[in-house]
Amino acid sequence: MEGRLANAWRLTVNDKKFIKNALQSEIRIDGRKPYEYRKIAIKFGRQVLASFINLPIFVFSSTQNREDGSSEVQLGQTRVMGIVTAQLVQPYRDRPKEGILSIFTEFSPMADPSFETGRPGELAVELGRTIDRGLRESRAVDTESLCILAGKFVWAIRIDLHILDNGGNLVDAANIAALAALLTFRRPECSLGGEDGQEVIVHPPEIREPLSLMVHHLPIAITFGFFSDESILVLDPTHNEEAVMGGRMTTTVNANGDICAIQKAGGEGVPQRVIMQCLQLATSKAEAITKQIKEAVEVYNTERALRKIKRHPTSKGKQGQSID
Amino acid sequence: MEKKESGSPASFIDSTVVPGDVVLDLSSMTNQTIKLGGGLRQDCDAISVMKAGTLRFTKPNKYWVESSQKRYVPCVEDTVLGIVVDSKADNLLIDIKGPALAFLPVLAFEGGTRRNIPKFEVGTLLYLRVVKANFGMNPELSCTDASGKAAEFGPLKDGYMFETSTGLSRKLLSSPTCPVLEALGKKISFEIAVGLNGRAWVNAASPETIIVVANAIMNSESLSAAQQIIMVEHLLKNIE
Numbered sequence: 256m257e258g259r260l261a262n263a264w265r266l267t268v269n270d271k272k273f274i275k276n277a278l279q280s281e282i283r284i285d286g287r288k289p290y291e292y293r294k295i296a297i298k299f300g301r302q303v304l305a306s307f308i309n310l311p312i313f314v315f316s317s318t319q320n321r322e323d324g325s326s327e328v329q330l331g332q333t334r335v336m337g338i339v340t341a342q343l344v345q346p347y348r349d350r351p352k353e354g355i356l357s358i359f360t361e362f363s364p365m366a367d368p369s370f371e372t373g374r375p376g377e378l379a380v381e382l383g384r385t386i387d388r389g390l391r392e393s394r395a396v397d398t399e400s401l402c403i404l405a406g407k408f409v410w411a412i413r414i415d416l417h418i419l420d421n422g423g424n425l426v427d428a429a430n431i432a433a434l435a436a437l438l439t440f441r442r443p444e445c446s447l448g449g450e451d452g453q454e455v456i457v458h459p460p461e462i463r464e465p466l467s468l469m470v471h472h473l474p475i476a477i478t479f480g481f482f483s484d485e486s487i488l489v490l491d492p493t494h495n496e497e498a499v500m501g502g503r504m505t506t507t508v509n510a511n512g513d514i515c516a517i518q519k520a521g522g523e524g525v526p527q528r529v530i531m532q533c534l535q536l537a538t539s540k541a542e543a544i545t546k547q548i549k550e551a552v553e554v555y556n557t558e559r560a561l562r563k564i565k566r567h568p569t570s571k572g573k574q575g576q577s578i579d
Numbered sequence: 580m581e582k583k584e585s586g587s588p589a590s591f592i593d594s595t596v597v598p599g600d601v602v603l604d605l606s607s608m609t610n611q612t613i614k615l616g617g618g619l620r621q622d623c624d625a626i627s628v629m630k631a632g633t634l635r636f637t638k639p640n641k642y643w644v645e646s647s648q649k650r651y652v653p654c655v656e657d658t659v660l661g662i663v664v665d666s667k668a669d670n671l672l673i674d675i676k677g678p679a680l681a682f683l684p685v686l687a688f689e690g691g692t693r694r695n696i697p698k699f700e701v702g703t704l705l706y707l708r709v710v711k712a713n714f715g716m717n718p719e720l721s722c723t724d725a726s727g728k729a730a731e732f733g734p735l736k737d738g739y740m741f742e743t744s745t746g747l748s749r750k751l752l753s754s755p756t757c758p759v760l761e762a763l764g765k766k767i768s769f770e771i772a773v774g775l776n777g778r779a780w781v782n783a784a785s786p787e788t789i790i791v792v793a794n795a796i797m798n799s800e801s802l803s804a805a806q807q808i809i810m811v812e813h814l815l816k817n818i819e
Contacts (some may be wrong), residue, residue, distance in 0.1 A: 265674065266702065269780070273789070277786040284739065284793070
């Protein structure tokens with residue numbers, strides 16, 4: 256029992272009181288305003304994999320460019336890594352023409368001592384489900400284009416979300432990591448061949464350029480925290496605020512203002528008026544975040560394209576010098 | 580090789596050491612008492628290092644290894660900020676960010692007797708002193724100084740407590756005063772308590788001041804002295 260007590264992270268009485276008092280005068284402990292988001296930093300590929308030890312086994316490891324489809328998102332203190340991998344599988348019987356999209360979460364005890372290894376906790380399940388719902392129910396990823404041979408072979412896309420550091424608001428950070436990884440992921444191109452045209456040929460990336468996924472829109476999760484007694488609403492709660500707040504709500508919206516999902520689990524009740532206010536705030540934030548993700552992806556893509564260009568070593572200049 | 584090293588203990592002071600380094604040889608320094616701080620251990624006559632960091636020495640006789648980490652390894656005579664986790668009949672269980680919870684005997688208060696046992700709510704912040712820190716045992720704390728006086732120890736009311744690395748908390752306590760505190764102190768008034776276990780508590784008249792001080796301290800970790808002063812000036816301009 257003592258072991259569990261030692262691992263639990265706790266907030267002092269002083270901090271609880273202070274956070275509430277400061278919020279009453281509309282200040283938060285990190286100096287933000289109630290409706291301000293923390294700074295987001297998105298990294299891709301090489302920088303991420305350097306810190307990644309637990310690489311999942313995937314089938315086309317030899318043919319796939321390992322740099323694509325991995326992202327690391329930093330939201331204040333929170334750090335989440337997203338890895339997207341793909342595998343050819345048989346589709347579900349009731350949906351023979353659709354690819355499969357699945358999300359897995361890993362909460363490492365290194366991120367927060369209260370996370371336990373092994374069985375995923377309540378938070379891990381909720382986080383996975385919230386992101387899964389936002390991505391799948393809104394049909395953000397075109398699953399039909401993942402079909403190779405109806406009823407036989409479809410691509411199964413797997414998103415692994417690793418929580419590296421818990422600084423609060425894991426859902427939003429993990430959601431951005433998932434989107435960023437999906438946007439940079441490339442699956443190898445396939446074609447049908449063989450005698451009966453039923454054989455699948457997977458082309459290595461050196462021969463045919465891998466294809467990126469079709470992502471129709473970006474569902475952005477925005478989390479709100481509610482502080483009951485003062486009826487205060489904050490955007491993007493930190494770890495400390497999460498420990499004090501009475502309730503939370505995650506709204507998943509896209510830049511067009513479509514609501515993709517809302518998650519409101521337990522805690523305090525929220526009046527309809529507040530929900531509408533949240534949705535309005537969320538839409539404007541989603542626009543900004545969408546823009547940031549797209550910009551980051553574009554930078555990565557141009558870098559990637561530049562790497563593909565083969566440059567001749569600058570031998571000409573050297574020769575010229577030696578002649579002189 | 581070891582002998583060569585042990586011949587000149589001064590050479591290790593203020594230099595980087597790694598686990599296994601033998602920094603002192605007791606056989607060559609008889610009739611001298613030394614105090615070992617965190618990161619050092621005694622194997623017979625050899626004092627060896629247990630963690631990577633910088634070896635420090637203060638007069639007259641204290642040696643310790645300084646490094647920066649998130650977890651705290653308890654060490655005797657450190658002052659720490661602890662959070663009450665649970666209370667038992669004889670002890671209060673205190674979280675000091677160490678590998679195990681620390682015990683605070685209910686009698687370890689000034690004038691503490693069985694009659695007047697202090698009551699603390701779970702989550703109370705206390706300023707304490709480490710009395711015992713042995714292997715395989717929970718560390719023991721005290722709410723009094725060595726002479727049994729309450730001194731500055733005891734519960735901290737109001738204010739805001741935040742986590743720092745152990746390196747930063749040591750920097751905050753160093754003398755001459757660390758530049759960030761010096762610069763802040765010139766402009767605004769606040770109260771601060773720093774625990775060597777990587778916790779700091781700040782109190783001031785208004786929440787804005789507390790937040791500015793807390794954030795200035797947290798930001799100062801990787802800045803040079805001049806940068807810290809510029810950062811503080813910049814922050815203070817914002818709130819005025």
